[in-house]
Amino acid sequence: MIGRRAAIAALCAAVAALSSVASSAPSPAPDILVSRQLLESQQLQVGDVVSLSSDTSGANPRSFRIAGQYEPTPDPMRLGAVRLEVRMHLPDVVGLTAQSDPLDAESVDAINVVLANDDEARATVRRLMTAVPGTLAERTGNDERRAAPFVVLERFHLAIAIVTVIASSVFLLALMLMLVEERRATVGMLRLIGFRRSRILQHVLAEGVVIAITGALFGVVLSVVLEGGINRFFQWRYDTALVFVHITPGVALRSVTVAVPLGVAAIFASSWSLLRGEGISLTRR
Amino acid sequence: MEPLIEARSLGKVFPMGGGPVHALRDISVQIAAGEYLTIRGPSGCGKSTLLHILGCVDTPSSGTLRFDGRDVSALPDHARSDLRLRSIGFVFQRFFLLPMLTAAENVDVPQAEAGVSRADRKRRTAELLDYVGLGHRAGHRPSQLSGGEAQRVAIARALANRPRLLLADEPTGELDRANGEHIAELLDRVQADGTTVVVVTHDAALAERAGRRLVMRDGLIEREEHAR
Ligand SMILES: Nc1ncnc2c1ncn2[C@@H]1O[C@H](COP(=O)(O)OP(=O)(O)O)[C@@H](O)[C@H]1O
Ligand SMILES: [Mg+2]
8 A cells, every 4th residue: 555545534524515416316426435434424325426525615516426335444543433434436536636726636646555465565666666756655564653552552461461360370379278178188088098199199180280271261262252242342332343352273272371381280289288298187187 | 827917116206396295105016817906095095196007197206017027117108008008998987088979989989099990899889888788878978978877988998999907096986876886886797707907996885896905095005905
């Protein structure tokens, strides 16, 4: 994509001056696409003929026929902005913005181009700049200024995650220690029957692994289930197609690899004191 | 004939904050295979401590203990565990059944740990529960059993791996007279079927059932009685 969005932005402002014309009238009006949000807010329908102006006062309107609606590309930088937009053919943009002054026909100074193949961006930029001297072409992707807020957000998420894990580990350990009294009796009985310490340790660890894996999987399943609900709520709230939560296999795997050793460690730590000492002292009260 | 148990000058000291407690001072006793021995004496005289040492749950501070000719007084923990699992059965005053398991599962546990096959375990468990008269209670949990029944399950569990020695610490202490009587009869039967039985008890009637009776006081054997 190239340049700024000046032209489109101007049109966004212009839709304030938009007015509907009887759709039955036969018209040579050129086709435009209207964003879903604009269509809904103005109660328009595909096939309607509308007037657009580049001026907020609605001066020098032109008629266009709504050929269809589209869902604007989600953009986290514009979260909360109502996307009242139209898409039109380039000559129509020129015609609409350059009515009074013929020089204005040259006035489109920036256009965005979407490439079918994103990998060709660099080559395309180079080709454009050599083919049309004086053109400034640049990629919009990989823009650090644009990405910076998300880097901050990501660090913030990481911090929240770390605090959550530490707090829940403390909670888990406390819970385990509360269950120690019950385990004390069980471990003591098994020791009296003749279980070796190492065997009990094996059982404890096996139990810990099963509990930890079950818990981790439960967490992953829960988050996958909630994922749909959270996305739907915020998509409704901000009227966007943005995806807010996405549990990828990588995320799930990372959660499991953190949770399982943590769970096993908690069970191990809470049982450790029980395995020391003689069976009989464990059952003594 | 070599005795099953041969204890020589056993002593046990518990180092405590207010000075060491001498639970056992000098205990020497031989117990023949198949014998029925009871131990009684006032509370705190060291009966349980002696039983724990004889059962390889605890180790003596001094003296030696031989089990079936083998010196077990200084065995490492895992070796004592194996000995308990295969050769010694324990019965306690408070039953110590695993509360989350059924009667049958409680009897199954030591056999599983000893590596007995599933089919053999099943057969042995059913046989043992029948032996203690609880075949119909196999699926019940300890909380669903009366005290007497729980103690019978505990005896079945203690016998699971056909131990040479059954040790019981106040097995009737939590039971009423009728149930205590029932347990006493069961212990008689266990001994008659060839297992060496040592019972610590306050209950004079239970103590009287044994052919040989020790009376302890202050960590020492005060006297020994024999049935006429
Ligand atoms: N684990 C232990 N730590 C400290 N002292 C103990 C321990 N076990 C027993 N004792 C002490 O040893 C003595 C004998 O205890 P015990 O063998 O339980 O007596 P009994 O069973 O005859 O009532 C008592 O004074 C008791 O307080
Ligand atoms: Mg006692």
